[in-house]
Ligand SMILES: [Zn+2]
């Protein structure tokens with residue numbers, strides 16, 4: 131007789147199945163509805179599964195759709211390079227704050243030929259760079275819960291991030307102990323104190339370097355509370371894999387949506403016992419991720435060339451994910467949704483970020499600023515440039531070659547992740563200068579696309595030779611049958627050239 135699976139394993143197995151056609155239809159209807167209905171999501175073919183199709187004609191270079199990420203995070207190593215909104219990923223503060231942030235948080239601390247007091251006054255806004263008001267950025271808004279790891283461009287982003295997942299992941303004083311919105315009457319006062327805390331932590335960063343913000347992992351501290359548990363989780367993710375931060379957002383966001391469905395009793399078609407209702411709510415809340423890649427991280431990750439024992443390598447990764455999940459469960463576990471906390475589900479979320487072409491990229495406005503002050507095509511006169519450079523030249527020299535460092539990270543996009551691959555794609559993801567200044571995915575037409583045609587992206591370098599493309603796509607788990615591959619497979623001599 132077959133042994134019945136424990137409930138968490140049984141739920142996990144079902145969460146990792148492809149989305150039922152009903153749930154998929156309702157979900158993608160919502161997604162494209164929010165994005166202007168320029169496309170629809172439907173079955174492309176049995177082999178390819180779902181795809182994105184144009185519902186109107188597009189000319190070359192037309193915007194097909196633009197969508198904000200569902201979850202996302204800046205790479206840990208990128209945080210010192212770019213100060214961005216934790217929700218929409220636009221650059222914040224001012225050009226002066228961005229430059230001061232970079233120079234003050236540098237750890238390679240070669241002596242910089244810029245007075246640190248001047249950098250601090252730029253950081254605090256006391257000093258302003260000439261002409262920097264031509265590149266206005268939104269002011270810093272601190273986290274509602276009072277933590278210092280999240281910072282926003284606006285009250286809207288702070289509130290949206292809090293509602294989406296941060297209320298369960300915030301280690302700020304005001305987020306504890308119960309994860310509810312902070313009391314309104316003292317909000318102003320507490321917001322001020324949280325801004326002070328942010329300032330202080332930044333000042334510590336300025337005097338001691340970024341390293342001081344990430345203390346080593348402590349083992350089983352006394353009076354283990356929720357904020358400590360969250361910090362332990364974050365430190366582990368910082369030290370091992372950035373994707374754990376985003377995986378936590380996925381789990382927290384799913385939990386919050388499921389919880390809301392239960393509170394409002396609004397899961398479609400849900401009746402029965404409270405266990406059955408919880409399970410229906412979880413399935414509904416999980417819809418955005420059920421459509422994505424479904425292999426655990428430790429199975430789908432490419433083995434680095436210097437690794438000789440692939441089996442041991444994969445089991446180490448599994449162990450690492452298991453450690454991360456245990457740290458997450460310490461503050462997030464909810465017994466109503468056991469499947470959400472199963473290692474296979476967690477591993478699949480992390481795996482999704484290994485392969486799904488989920489780069490987050492936002493160009494730096496600092497680049498445009500230096501272009502104005504030092505570039506040949508500047509709108510400033512030669513004399514204005516000369517005067518300005520007395521201030522900006524030392525900063526540019528101190529920043530060095532990477533003066534224009536962008537915001538880089540990973541994110542998950544509901545619609546973009548449904549676009550199938552083609553080596554002769556009809557569309558491409560591209561950020562238009564000065565228009566797309568946040569973390570949204572932007573998909574443009576690479577050629578004219580007729581209504582009803584599929585919107586395909588290339589996951590790889592589509593100009594690479596046939597065999598290289600085939601090998602690169604093997605990592606994604608499929609053999610490409612696009613028209614270019616079909617033609618080159620039929621004429622192998624030509625393809626090898
Ligand atoms: Zn924002």
Ligand SMILES: [Zn+2]
Pocket residue numbers: 273274275276277278279280296299300301302
């Ligand atoms: Zn927070």
Ligand SMILES: [Zn+2]
Pocket residue numbers: 552553554610611612613614615616
């Ligand atoms: Zn192809």
